[in-house]
Amino acid sequence: MRPTPLGSRDRRPGTETREPAIAREHIDNPPPIDADEPWMRALHADTGYLLYRLGLRSGQLFNAFLQESGLRLRHYAVLRFLATCDGALQRELSARLGYDPSAIVGLVDDLEKLGFAERRPAPDDRRSRIVILTEGGRVFLRDTGQAGQRVTDELLTPLAPAERETLHALLARVAGNRLD
DSSP: OOOTTOOOOOOOOOOOOOHHHHHHHHSSOOOOOOOOOOOHHHHHOOHHHHHHHHHHHHHHHHHHHHGGTTOOHHHHHHHHTTTSOOOOOOHHHHHOOOOOOHHHHHHHHHHHTTTTTOOOOOOOEEEEEEEEHHHHHHHHHHHHHHHHHHHHHOOOOOOHHHHHHHHHHHHHHEEEEEEO
């Protein structure tokens, strides 16, 4: 039996109907949002919502930039963290970056396959493994540094340089105040 498509009114085989084209078009090409609509003004008055939307947009831009390499923003965050230390246990990566431990395993697996990170026995506990940044990972970070700055510049285009510095300082202060 074939699965019943969304929008079907009758669940019997052979009676499936397709979703109207106008409904598909609305989903594929949503109408522009009027910022003056009351519901939009209310959302834009909510700082948490604006931070959420900014985070989404930042992630979209960064993932588009990383797409050629096969990496995502989460991989990049692991690499950036590893560049600041001599290695980290996977549970430390999970705690510091706020990622689920099972996600860290997959991210490190991906980075190992690309030659950007490797697992080694921990010096103080041979049963544990630390993750270290390889030379390939360092080269990748060095080569992507300017492109990452371009993503940030695109995201913050409406802000003057002094406003960008102020925003960064404020976000760093909030992030330092328990993002865990």
